[in-house]
Amino acid sequence: SQELEQSPQSLIVQEGKNLTINCTSSKTLYGLYWYKQKYGEGLIFLMMLQKGGEEKSHEKITAKLDEKKQQSSLHITASQPSHAGIYLCSGGTSYGKLTFGQGTILTVHP
């Protein structure tokens, strides 16, 4: 079955620092989503990528999908305490299976 591996599992940064979270799939992805989750709450949609080489940005967050559509990265520039939370990638295969990575816990110290 498809698996999505995220790295790192947790990340602690000082406010103002840049950071990157990676998401790797064992199979080709036909849709890749990034979500953010606050503890005890639902997931909030951040960005969706569908094409190889695609890159999208929203405020200080940039997401990329590689040409082979098996690896994605989420980059945060000049992190702020409001960026703290759990970041999850979710990917879909051609068979319609949508799975999630295990999540990356981000802590931003003021």
Place this chain on the structure above:
Amino acid sequence: EAGVAQSPRYKIIEKRQSVAFWCNPISGHATLYWYQQILGQGPKLLIQFQNNGVVDDSQLPKDRFSAERLKGVDSTLKIQPAKLEDSAVYLCASSRDKAQGLYNSPLHFGNGTRLTVT
């Protein structure tokens, strides 16, 4: 638009008891999902509905879990009898996508129901 509504927000039960969760998706969303999220892990799909038909329930423990989506709108997920390992957050999500394998729309999630089985 109104978001995905879930209730209850929290539930504490003893093992072997039964429990039910309710979800009302965003209006017009054809696809509805139930996920189980154990602390420290990503969500695991339990069941996926397309309108009121089941398209994937391969990871649903059918000896104790059941779900229905009557009239293709709201849905209920039931556990009977509950086990200690069922303690988790149960997330409901909906999407505009009308078929499997289409990734044109993101999933919209409710806030979940936190279940504790003692």
